[in-house]
Structures are given as structure tokens and as C-alpha cells.
Amino acid sequence: MRISLSLSILLGFGFGATAFAEGVDLGPRPAYLVSQMNPGPLRDKLAACIGNPAKPSLFSISHRGAPLQFPEHTEEGYRAAALMGAGILECDVTFTADKELVCRHSQNDLHTTTNILATDLAAKCTSGFKPASGGDPASAECRTSDISLAEFRSLKGKMDSADKQAQSVEDYMNGTASWRTELYGATGTLMTHAESIALFKDLGVKFTPELKSPKIDMPHDGFSQADYAQKLIDEYKQAGIPPEDVFAQSFRLDDVLYWIENEPEFGKQAVFLDGRRDINPQDPSTFSPSMQELKEMGVNYIAPPLFVLLSVEDGKIVPSAYAKAAKEAGLDLITWTLERSGPLNTGGGWYYQTVSDVIKSDGDMLEVVDVLAGDVGVKGIFSDWPATTSFYASCMGLK
Template sequence: MRFCLAPAFVAALVFGHGAFAAEIDLGPRPAWLVGQMADGPLKDKLESCLGEPAKRTLFSISHRGAPLMFPEHTQEGYRAAARMGAGIVECDVTFTADKELVCRHSQNDLHTTTNILATELAGKCTKGFAPATGDQPASAECRTSDLTLAEFKSLRGKMDGADKTATSAEAYLKGTAPWRTELYGGAGTLMTHAESIRLFEDLGVAFTPELKAPEVAMPYEGMTQEDYAQKLIDDYKAAGIAPENVFAQSFNLADVLYWIENEPEFGKQAVYLDARRDLNPMDPSSFSPSMAELKAMGVNYIAPPLFVLLSLEDGKIVPSPYAREAKAAGLYLITWTLERSGPLSSGGGWYYQSIGEAIDGDGRVLEVVDVLAQQVGVKGIFSDWPATTSFYASCMGLD
């Protein structure tokens, strides 16, 4: 199955809305990754595509914008992702004190993703800055629900990170991972969900909003979880966006089932983000609900982390039992998150845990993408730097 998009939107993906959307610039990273690969047919194929024009593909999904280098969920990061050929861009959706929907990875990450602790709004945080003392790391907790929309919009996005050894708020804000960069961190324009819709439409990309779990108790001032899920869909209806161009996501299966029942046109492409902690991807008997049961509920798309879809056989990366079971049930797979682990010289960490023994450097990134695309059959891959997935998809002729 292909992603299903309205004909007019397909034209937009090919030709772009305006001059910016038509321009794709992959930059040097894909060539650098190819150069790190072991010699073989895959490297030969990818090398043959270096320097060739790239196309915008739905296989390439922007995760939080382009947070390998740009502050996440900012206008600047979203524009960078589109320029790198992402065909689908993500706005993680949460809400403010006045129940307005905004783009943030979680409701309580403002202290690590914005400059709030350097502003007067720090006094409104759920938990103010506490310096590191003895065995206690520095901490803070600032929520979108601590602020009105106007206050939220006054903040500036920054690279996600915090220095847990800090004794001042200023130092706490400087915790960017060494394999990211501050080069583009000086300007991070925060966005509402509605603003992201208008921007993505102008950029000629499809939409994948994720309904984030609230940190506040629900109902929140009369807004139930169902109201919250509906509010997300209503923004697309108000903007006149065709349902087939929207891939609404949630880790909460109840949200996905709500969309399937109450907004069936949007529900057809609703994505169940599967991060069940009690699930053993090597043992299908541990899946509850099972893949077949999810399909019977009306779920069509399921999206686990990439390690869940992969395993090792005789040292080779192959599809996991989870991947095979999902395909057998007729579910379509998306996965996350490429290029979020930093350098892969020591196994790749959490995202690569099922195949860590085979991950010995960054040259493995495109090998992993190849197995996911050609053997697992994923329809798309989230990446923190979409140029990589755009390059691979363009080279291999993927949609």
C-alpha cells in the first residue's frame, strides 16, 4: 500500500507551493554517510546517486523539524526539513493554559527547549530552577499549560538540552549534546498548531500531528481527552486540509480509536505509535492487543521504534518477528527515529538496541534504512535530519 494523497496534493509534493518548496538541497551529510559505508552493492548503488537531483518523498518524514541542527518544533527547523526533501513534517501537539494547541514535543519541556528560564516567565513554571547540589542534579519543570498562548509565543526555541550540573539557570540552558550544534540556535520561532498547518501547506508537505499526553489532569477546565483529540482534527477541517493528507498520531490507542470512530476519514490514516513496555518484539505471543486485533479495531498504521522492527541472524540485520507479524495482519509500518542517537561507533544506544552488535559506525545508518525499506517494507522513516532518508528514497525510486 502507498500513502494515499489527494491528486492536487500529489502535484504539490512534486512541484511545490512557491519557489521555496520546489527547492531540495540535501547538503553534504548523505555523501559523508555513504563514504563511511563498507564496500559492496549497496554502497555502489548509493554512490551512483550522489550529486543527482533529489525529489520530495513521503518516505522521508521530518521528526520535530530538523533537530540535529535546528531548535525542534520551530519554523526554522520545519523549513529546513522541507528543504531537505521531507514529504511529511511533524508537529507534536499540546496545549496552553488557555487551551490553545501549540507545537511542542511534550507539555513539560519548555525548560529544555526554550529560553523560558532566562525570562520573567520563569516565575510561572510548575517548578522553578533548582541548582545542582551534592547528589541532586539541577532541575526545573516548565509546561505549556503554565502559560497563555501570548506568553508562549513570546519565547524563543533553543536546542533541546540541559546541563544537570549547573548552579545557575543560565548555565542550565547550555546543555546541548556535543554532536548537535548551536550554529542555528539563535533564532527559534515557536508555532501554534494552526500556524504549522498553514506553513506546511505552503511548503507542499503532508501533515503528521502527534497528540501528546497531557501532564495536567484531564478533563482540563472542562476539556476532556476526547475534546482534545477532536480539537486537533478540527484545525485541519478549519484549514480545508483533505483528510488523506493527514497522518494523526498518538501513543494512546484510545485516541486513535476515537479518530477511527468519530472522524473516520482522518481515522483511516491515524497512526498508533507503539511503545508498549511489556511487549517483546521477538515474541508475538506477548502482543496484546495482537496485530490482528488492532487491524480488526480499524487501525491501519502502526509505528514502533526502529529497533522493534529489526533483529540479527548470523550477524546480519533482518526483520524482527514483530515486523513479520504486523505485515501478516495487513498493518502498514512507519518507524522512528533515525539520526537521533549521535555517532554510532558504540552500538547506537536505545534506538539500535536489538542490533547493537552490528552497529559499529555511522556507515551503518544507510544499511539500516535499506533493511527497513526493502525487507521490512516500512512506508516511512522519521529522521532528525531528513536529507538522509530523502537521499535514500530518491536514489531507490521510493514514493
């Protein structure tokens, strides 16, 4: 396995990977967020927890590592997430030209998440770099399926970004949002899915791999969607990981149903990522299949974006009809993604769209977490900076 100790050395730690699970370092951000909250009982409760020792929590789910500041799906980002107390880490899973599973958010994001365009491998990309011209933005498309595993290993992860006005590859690769950072952007160590399993096991955390929808037609060279879904599970079985420690995810309901039918011990914790855009969170008639139908199919976990679970009544954030229907059907809820919207002083954008009228500052993020945890009853929240959810969970005594 190609698991280095680069982040451990960077942060001055002198112990092995398993020690991350024994001591949580939340850093200054939770205290900053509390300082931005409106006065009230919740702020007082959270303020009293600032500086207290924190523990890892299954409520705190790392989204792609710690991509608020670290390149996503890299060893360095995963180690940072574990250090911040995330009890569950995510490897988004796709595959290379030789059908090897690797951690990437999409099969076609190498041009924005790695340095591939600055290497000789750019010649293998589905679409090479094209500068902005007239009204057309700069573009490129590089897929994991364009290259072999050996070639994938030669790349470095970078902050997910692209300057759509760029005239050069260098400028195109340098489009990181102002509220993120390039401070840790030079050391992104890419990982295979199997390597992520070994690392997460050493870190003492649980696993939530997401089977990403292929960008190429399936079956691919005899590799079917079922083969793909099965290979993901097989790599946990080969590593001796108990099924109860794995929360396999997919936006494709058929993938979840495949696991339920063919790998029932893993399928009972499979997560249906609900990205359906035709759902009205306040109108249960738009939930097709319905929550009860999903439950009858064997689905136990459903995970929509956080705005789907929230509404506003009398100026207060409350659970949506979607959240109530899921609870009534006996479905466990997980949601995404905290710390992915930048500063919230303009309403929070896409992730907060159903509650944007009452989102005024970064401190409102913790108000949202409190409603999701206490009123909606989510089992966990994906975050781009797990210190926030770990802090809340430790303060409130969540496991």
C-alpha cells in the first residue's frame, strides 16, 4: 500500500495512524462559528463546550475527506478528517481503464481535481484543454477510464477548481474559490479504493463508499454495472471488514437494490442517495417511489441534500414534509453537505434553498445542524470540514 505519513510529519505528530482515533483536534473553526450565532440557549450550550475534549462520532461523516482546505479524496484530506473526529469516511468510487477501483468524486473530474493537464497524460484525456473563446468557457474532460491504474498513481490531487475564463492550462488549473485554500494543495496523494479501506481501518473509522455512475457506456469491455457494484463490496470482504462497518451508497436505486438482493449483510446498511430533482420537499405526492415503497424494497437509509429535510415556519427552521414522511416509514436519514457553500451571509446558496430567508451568517450553520439532529433526527451529516459536526456531536453527547 502507498500510504505515507506526510500529513503526520507536517503536523508534527510522532505516532502511528491509529492514534488519530484517540485524540480529536477540532481547531478554531467551531469556536468561530459559535461566535457568529445569535444569542440564545443553543449558543450558550455550544459556547460552554468550547475547549472541551472531543471524541470521534459516527454523526460526523467526512465528505470526500476535508475538501474545505485539502484536495478531495486524498490521503492528506482523509487523515485530516479523522483527526477532526469524523467517525465515518467516504471514498467515492470509480474505475480506471483497467477496471481498478479508485477514489474520485466522478469518473470525469481528473481535469479539475488533479494535475493531469500539466502532465503528458493530458494527451489521453477524452477532451484536451480548450481556452475560453467568445462566449464559450474554457474546458477539458479527463476521465479515470482514460488512463491505467499505474498512470493514475502518477498524478497529484489538487483543490477541485477550474477557471472558466482561462487562456492557458496553468490559469485553468488555478481557479480555487476564495473561501478555500491552496495551503495544503501541493501534496495530494491519490488513493485506490483498496488503499482507502486499509487507511480507514488503521484510522479506526467506518466506511461509506459511493458507487459513482459511470460516464462511459456499460457494460464496458465486459464489465457490467452489476460487476462494478459487486467489486466494490468484494474489496471490503477481501480486507476482512465487517458488513456492519460499511455504508455503501449510490444515487442509483438499482445499485442499492442489487446490494440488498445479492449482498444482504451489506445491503441492510446501503444508503440511497436521493438526488431526485422533481421532488417537492413539502408535497409527499411527488415522492415516487414513496417512502413506504422504498422501505418495502428493503431500503433502510436514505440521504437527500440538507435543504430537502428543512422548511421554515413562523421564521423558524423546522422539519419538512419529506423528513416527516421518511421518519413515519421507518427510514433512517443521513444528509449532505455542510461546509460546502462558503460564507452564508447571502442565504447559503443551493444547499440551504428552502431556508435561505433565515440564513444570515455562518453561525446559522449550527442552528441548521441542531434542527437536523434534534428535530429531523438524522443519523449523520456529511461535511467538508468534519470538525464542525464532531464539535456539535461531542457537545450534545451524540455517538
